[in-house]
Amino acid sequence: MAYCLEHSDKNTQSALRRIAIEEIDAALVEMDDPAMNLHEKVHQLRKRAKRLRGLLRLVRPAFPDFETENATIRDAARRLSGLRDREGMVETHDKLVAALDIEGFDPVRAYLVALRDEAAARAHVEDDLAAFRETLLDLRARARGWRLTEKGFGAIRAGMEKTFDRARKARRLAADATDQRAIHDWRKRVKYHWYHTRLLAPLAPNKMDRRADRAKELSEILGDHHDLAVLDDFIATADGLPGDPALWSAFRDHIATRQRLLDQEAQGLGLRLFASPTKELGKRWSRWWKRWRAA
Numbered sequence: 001m002a003y004c005l006e007h008s009d010k011n012t013q014s015a016l017r018r019i020a021i022e023e024i025d026a027a028l029v030e031m032d033d034p035a036m037n038l039h040e041k042v043h044q045l046r047k048r049a050k051r052l053r054g055l056l057r058l059v060r061p062a063f064p065d066f067e068t069e070n071a072t073i074r075d076a077a078r079r080l081s082g083l084r085d086r087e088g089m090v091e092t093h094d095k096l097v098a099a100l101d102i103e104g105f106d107p108v109r110a111y112l113v114a115l116r117d118e119a120a121a122r123a124h125v126e127d128d129l130a131a132f133r134e135t136l137l138d139l140r141a142r143a144r145g146w147r148l149t150e151k152g153f154g155a156i157r158a159g160m161e162k163t164f165d166r167a168r169k170a171r172r173l174a175a176d177a178t179d180q181r182a183i184h185d186w187r188k189r190v191k192y193h194w195y196h197t198r199l200l201a202p203l204a205p206n207k208m209d210r211r212a213d214r215a216k217e218l219s220e221i222l223g224d225h226h227d228l229a230v231l232d233d234f235i236a237t238a239d240g241l242p243g244d245p246a247l248w249s250a251f252r253d254h255i256a257t258r259q260r261l262l263d264q265e266a267q268g269l270g271l272r273l274f275a276s277p278t279k280e281l282g283k284r285w286s287r288w289w290k291r292w293r294a295a
Contacts (some may be wrong), residue, residue, distance in 0.1 A: 003019060003022075003023070003055075003195075003198055003199065004019075004198055004199050004201050004202055005053060005200060005202050005203075006018075006202070006238075007202070007292075007295075008193070008250055010060070011151060011152070012150075012152060012153075012155040012156060013146070013147060013148045013149060013151075013155070013217045014150060015150065016055065016146055017143055017144060018138060019055055020052060020055060020139075020140075020143040020146070021140055021143055021144070021201070023048055023051055023052050023055070023138050024048075024140045026054070027044075027045055027048040027049075027136055028133065028136060028137075029202055030045065030048070031045065031129060031132070031133060032193055039087045039116075039120075039123060041129075042080045042087075042125075043087070043164075045077070045080060045129075045132060046077050046080055046081070046119060049073050049076065049077035050075070050191065050195075050280050051076075052071055052073050052139075052197060053074065053196030054131075054191070054192050054194075054196065054199075054214040054284075055071050055199065056069060056070050056073075057070075057159055057163055057192050057195075057196070057197070058156055058160060058163075058195075058196050058199055059156060059159050060157045060158075060159040060162070061158040062148045062149045062150035062154070062156075062158070062260055063146070063148055063149075064080075064147070064149065064158070065142075065146065065274060069139070069142070069145055069146075069157065070180045072134075072135060073139070074141060074154055076131070076132050076135040076136075077132075079128045079132060080128055080129075080132060086112075086116040086119040086120075087152060088117070088227055089112050089115070089118050089227075089230070089231050089234065090109065090112045090113055090116055090228070090257075091227070092224075092227040092228060092230070092231045093105070093108060093109050093112055093231070094109070095224060095227075096228065096254060096258055097109075098254065098265055100254055100257065100258060103255055104247075105247070106245065106253055107242065107243045107247060108248070108251050111241070111242055111243075115292065115293070123182050125197060126245060126294065137152075152289070152293070153285075153286055153289040153290075156200070156271075156289075157282055157285075157286060159196075160200070160280045160282065160285065161278050161279070161281070163189065163192045163193050163196055164168070164193055164196075164274070164278055164281055164282075165278040166189045166276060167186065167190050167192075167243075168274040169188035170182070170185050170186035170189045170190075170272045170276065171186055171267070171271075171274055173185070173186070174186040174266075175267055180226070180233075181247070182231040183225055183226065183229075183263075183266075184203060184222075184226050184229070185220060186222060186270075187222035187223055187225070187226055190215060190218050190219045190222060190224075190270075190273075191219045192221050193215055194212060194215035194216050195217055197211050197212040198212050200244060202287060203288035203291075203292045204288045204292075211273070212274050214272070215273060217269065217289070218266060218269045218270060220264055221262050221265055221266045222262075224264040225259055225263065227261075228255050228258060229259070230261050232252055232255045232256075233247055233253065235251070235252055236252070243281065
């Protein structure tokens with residue numbers, strides 16, 4: 001089951017419907033998978049929601065129902081965010097310790113795990129999952145009738161170019177910014193460009209697969225940077241942290257060190273990934289589209 005266009009799609013509108021329904025069906029299967037623990041399940045469902053929103057952004061200018069459907073998916077995923085955020089802080093701790101090869105911060109991890117387990121115990125997870133399921137089922141029924149106002153690459157090009165252009169501008173803003181919001185915004189734009197590259201990969205598989213790999217790598221770097229910012233903000237504002245304050249201060253210093261390294265890595269990769277002017281990229285992908293359809 002591929003998250004991409006296929007030659008068997010009758011047209012772009014058919015591809016939109018098919019991919020959306022496949023993502024929804026995959027999410028429903030994961031929701032019922034007994035082998036998945038709760039945290040993994042929530043993580044996977046939120047990823048499915050992001051992929052669906054990336055799909056809709058690809059056809060956004062040609063999709064009259066974009067605002068409604070995008071908000072529906074976004075709001076449904078937010079119901080699952082609280083539990084995922086707590087699990088994310090534990091994962092962020094583990095990544096930081098491994099990346100910098102540091103020791104002595106077991107008390108930090110123990111505290112974060114306790115917070116995660118406490119959140120899971122008091123969260124209405126089953127109710128939230130049931131509501132998420134109903135949203136997906138309703139969305140699936142509507143997706144069968146989604147309509148686009150443009151055909152062929154014309155239904156895709158404006159949305160693809162808009163996302164790419166926003167990612168280019170966000171990179172420049174992130175390079176000069178002193179707060180985390182600019183980097184977080186860049187991360188979102190990069191992730192959507194990654195999804196669009198995956199969706200259009202059949203146009204030129206070798207080139208697009210390499211680009212998708214680079215976009216994924218950049219998205220993960222920026223994601224790690226954002227997760228560190230979330231954890232650092234939590235520590236900075238939390239009341240009654242256990243143990244020695246010097247331990248928490250030292251941990252925050254390591255967060256800052258890791259973020260600086262990620263900043264440098266992200267900008268180097270971003271410069272290469274977003275070097276092409278937006279219109280040039282659009283023309284190139286349009287040529288690939290014509291060859292692909294002709295084949």
